[in-house]
Every structure is written in structure tokens, then in C-alpha cells.
Amino acid sequence: MTGVLSNLPPTSGALILLGVLLASSIFADAVASRTRLPRISLLVMVGVGVAIVQQLWLEAPDARPLDGLGEPLVQVALVMVAFLLGGELTRERLRLTGPLILIVSLSVIVVGALAVGLGLLAMGFPLVVAVSLAAISVATDPAAVQETVHASGDTRLRARLLLGIVAIDDGWGIVVFGLAMAALGWMLSGAGGGERALLEAAWELGGAVLLGTLIGLPAAWLTGRLAPGEPTQVEAIALILLLAGVSSWLGVSSLLAAMVTGVLVANLSRHHTRSFNEIEHIEWPFLVFFFVLSGASVDLQRLDEALGLTLAYILLRLVGRLLGGLLGVRLARERQADLPRNIGLALTPQAGVAMGMALLAAERFPEHGAVLLSTVVGATVVFEILGPVLVRRVLR
Structure with a gap:
């Protein structure tokens, strides 16, 4: 056989x-x-x-x-998710929940990253490993959160808040990761290494915003001018493929570029729901490939090499998310009654973006590459299994 x-x-x-x-x-x-x-x-x-x-x-x-074939399938799936999440950030929604999204997301990010970084340092792990994993811990898998929220049918404030947070989490993640790599480069290889890392992070972030704007503005003008049905579906697929391909070619964040495009289409087009609806109709098969391939990417031979670090990273990230959510809810005084105190646990799913960050960190610090990759891949499997369960628990 x-x-x-x-x-x-x-x-x-x-x-x-x-x-x-x-x-x-x-x-x-x-x-x-x-x-x-x-x-x-x-x-x-x-x-x-x-x-x-x-x-x-x-x-x-x-x-x-x-x-x-697996890499482009995963990238297309993530771009679809990011575009749909960008469409959630309409002016009306931001006017109602924008400050709340900012408060809770920043609380979860700051407290979570500090918990992972300081916790790993206290346990005696190397500085590069602790700082890299602290930055990687910021990333959230929007696909898992979005799919679980939509499957629940929940439209309350907590559900809308989660969708808004995961829509910008990867943007925060890129900024934090870029700054962390710059800081490590500065400390380990002098000012030149830090400046180069900072410039790369700035291009990944700024280039993604520029690309999303260049594609989003004409897309917003075109959307609604075609008849509903097959022409609109072709328009939506072309938009996703362009975002995925050009962002990969330019070396910018495809997720952030897709989110910027989604925001522009949702806020500037009169018939923006057509493109979003067409993408929703074809999204699930790509998400199937994404979730299965995420689990299939585990390197079983190296999991035991980083078992202790993986367990520490998982526990510290869970604690950091919980405490960050508690702080965010406390800071949002006027909306405390509508938000569960454990909302940070609903932001634990982690997948493709974290793996991408781990690959970048492994390339920059090859002496720690094997342990970083093994830790993030092993933790990703746990978070992808445990994360949706926690999302459903928070929504209940």
C-alpha cells in the first residue's frame, strides 16, 4: 500500500x-x-x-x-478572511465600538506579550527566544474566531467586538514583531542590524497599507457597477487573487493589505455587500484546506525537542490573554455589563500568521530556529483545537 x-x-x-x-x-x-x-x-x-x-x-x-500547491491555497484562504474582516469595520460600526475595540485589543496585546516575554525570561530561556515568542504571541487566527462567531449566530456586543479585534490584531502583530526584531537586531548586531529590521517591518506594514489602498479604491468604484451573479463573483475572485499575488511579490503583509481593501470597499461602495457575499459563498473550501494543512504542517520528529518551552508558551499566553481581557473590560467602564471578563480567552486561536513570524525569526536567528519553529507549530495545533472551544464558551 x-x-x-x-x-x-x-x-x-x-x-x-x-x-x-x-x-x-x-x-x-x-x-x-x-x-x-x-x-x-x-x-x-x-x-x-x-x-x-x-x-x-x-x-x-x-x-x-x-x-x-498548499502555500497558495492557505494564502488565498487567509486573504479571503482578512478581506471579510476588513468589511466589518464600517464607519457606523467603528462609531459604536471603535474605542472599545482599541481599549480591549491594546490591553490584551500589551499584557499578553509582557506575560509571555517576562515569564519565559524568568524561567531561564534565552533572550532571543523569549522576545521572539512574546511578539509571535500577539498574532490571532482570524479565520478560527470568525468561523466560530458566525457559526454561533451571535450578534451581541461581545461577538461584534471579537470580530473587530481580530480584524486589526494582525496589524498590531506585524508592528510588535517588527519592533521586537529591530530591538533584538540592535542589541545583538549593532545599530545597522536594528535599522535594517526596522525598515523591513516598516515596508511590510506601510507597503501593505499602500497596496490595499491602490487595489481597494478602484475595487470600491467598480463594486456595484456589475450585475449581480457571475460577473460579481468573478470580480470578487479577481480581487482576492490580486491581493494574494501582488502582496507576495512585493513582500508585504497580504493580511493587512486585504483588510485595508475590505475597509475601503465597505465604506466607499454603495453596493459593497455584493462582493462580500460572493466571497462568503466560496470561502469555506479554502478554509478547509487552511485548517487541515495547518495541522499537517506539524513536524512530529521535533516536537519533543521543545516540549517544555511549548508548554510554557501555551500556559503563559493563556494567562496573558485572560489578564489582558480583564484589564480591557475594567478600562471600558461604561460597557462592563455587556462584556464577559474572560473575553481575552476568545482571542487564543493562532495559526498561519504566527507560523510565518516563526519562520522569519528562525531565518534571522538560525541558532534558535529549530526550537522556535517546533514551539510555534506545536502550540498552534493546541490553540487551533482549544481556541474555538474557548470562543464558544465566551460567547455563551
Whole structure:
């Protein structure tokens, strides 16, 4: 059986695996409808199963599911999610919840990063590892939060607040990560390294805003001028592919660029709901690939090397999110009655953005690269399984 699978032509193998992954979502829906488990968690577990088969049974530890096809599928899925989340930030919504989003998100980010960084330093881990993981801990997986909130059907203030926070969390994450890398570069390699890292972070952030504006303005003008139906669907797909491709080419954050585009389309177009609706109709298959491939990216051979650090990172991040949420709710005095005190726990899901940050940190500090990657990938699987459960608990 192993020989048959390993001798499959690449095209046939990729097509079969795509079909299996989509079929797994049907299985996840069936199990989720009969249990209390979120289908996101089930899809991540399917991905872990793919990793076990590929790395242990087929003895191909370095192989990647779908090879080069997996990365663009994941990127398109994340761009779709970011664009839809950007559409949540309309003027009317920001007028009602904008200050609240800012207060709670900054509280969770500051307290959470300090908890992870200072906690790891107190435990004796190296400075590079502690600072890198503190910055990486800021990132939140918007796909998991958005899918869980939408599946719950909750439209209360807490649900709208969560959608608003995850829409800007990756922007905060890019800023914090860039500053952290700049600070480490400054301390370890002098002023030149710090300045270079700061310039790279500024381009990743500023270039994403510029790209999102350049694509978002004409998209906002075009949206609504086409007839509903197939032309609008083509328009929406073209928009997503352009954002994903050009941002990858320019080396800027595709998530932030997509969010900027979503904000512009939602606020400047009279018929903005058409594009968002068309993307929502085709989003789920891409999210299936994203969640399964996130679980399948676990390197089982290296998990034991960073087990202690992984457990410490998971616990400290949970504590930091909880305390940051408590502080944010306390600071938002006039809205305390409408917000649960454990709202920070609903911001624990973490996936692709955190992995990307870990790869960048590993490239910059190769001596700590293996432990950083193993820690973030292992923690990501835990957060993708535990996170949706916590989101549902907070919403209840």
C-alpha cells in the first residue's frame, strides 16, 4: 500500500488529496452536529492525522502535503478572511465600538506579550527566544474566531467586538514583531542590524497599507457597477487573487493589505455587500484546506525537542490573554455589563500568521530556529483545537 501511494504521479496525488481534504469537511460537519466539538478543531485533527501518515507511516518527514500547491491555497484562504474582516469595520460600526475595540485589543496585546516575554525570561530561556515568542504571541487566527462567531449566530456586543479585534490584531502583530526584531537586531548586531529590521517591518506594514489602498479604491468604484451573479463573483475572485499575488511579490503583509481593501470597499461602495457575499459563498473550501494543512504542517520528529518551552508558551499566553481581557473590560467602564471578563480567552486561536513570524525569526536567528519553529507549530495545533472551544464558551 505504501509503495502504491509513494508512486502516484504528482498531479494524481494532489487531486486525490484535495478531494480527501474536502471530504473530511463533510465528516467534520457530521461529527460536529452530533457533538460539542467545533468543526475547526476536527479539521485540524484531520491535518495532524495526515502528518502522522506522511511522516511516520510513509517515512517522509520532510515532505509537505500538496507540495507547492498548499502555500497558495492557505494564502488565498487567509486573504479571503482578512478581506471579510476588513468589511466589518464600517464607519457606523467603528462609531459604536471603535474605542472599545482599541481599549480591549491594546490591553490584551500589551499584557499578553509582557506575560509571555517576562515569564519565559524568568524561567531561564534565552533572550532571543523569549522576545521572539512574546511578539509571535500577539498574532490571532482570524479565520478560527470568525468561523466560530458566525457559526454561533451571535450578534451581541461581545461577538461584534471579537470580530473587530481580530480584524486589526494582525496589524498590531506585524508592528510588535517588527519592533521586537529591530530591538533584538540592535542589541545583538549593532545599530545597522536594528535599522535594517526596522525598515523591513516598516515596508511590510506601510507597503501593505499602500497596496490595499491602490487595489481597494478602484475595487470600491467598480463594486456595484456589475450585475449581480457571475460577473460579481468573478470580480470578487479577481480581487482576492490580486491581493494574494501582488502582496507576495512585493513582500508585504497580504493580511493587512486585504483588510485595508475590505475597509475601503465597505465604506466607499454603495453596493459593497455584493462582493462580500460572493466571497462568503466560496470561502469555506479554502478554509478547509487552511485548517487541515495547518495541522499537517506539524513536524512530529521535533516536537519533543521543545516540549517544555511549548508548554510554557501555551500556559503563559493563556494567562496573558485572560489578564489582558480583564484589564480591557475594567478600562471600558461604561460597557462592563455587556462584556464577559474572560473575553481575552476568545482571542487564543493562532495559526498561519504566527507560523510565518516563526519562520522569519528562525531565518534571522538560525541558532534558535529549530526550537522556535517546533514551539510555534506545536502550540498552534493546541490553540487551533482549544481556541474555538474557548470562543464558544465566551460567547455563551
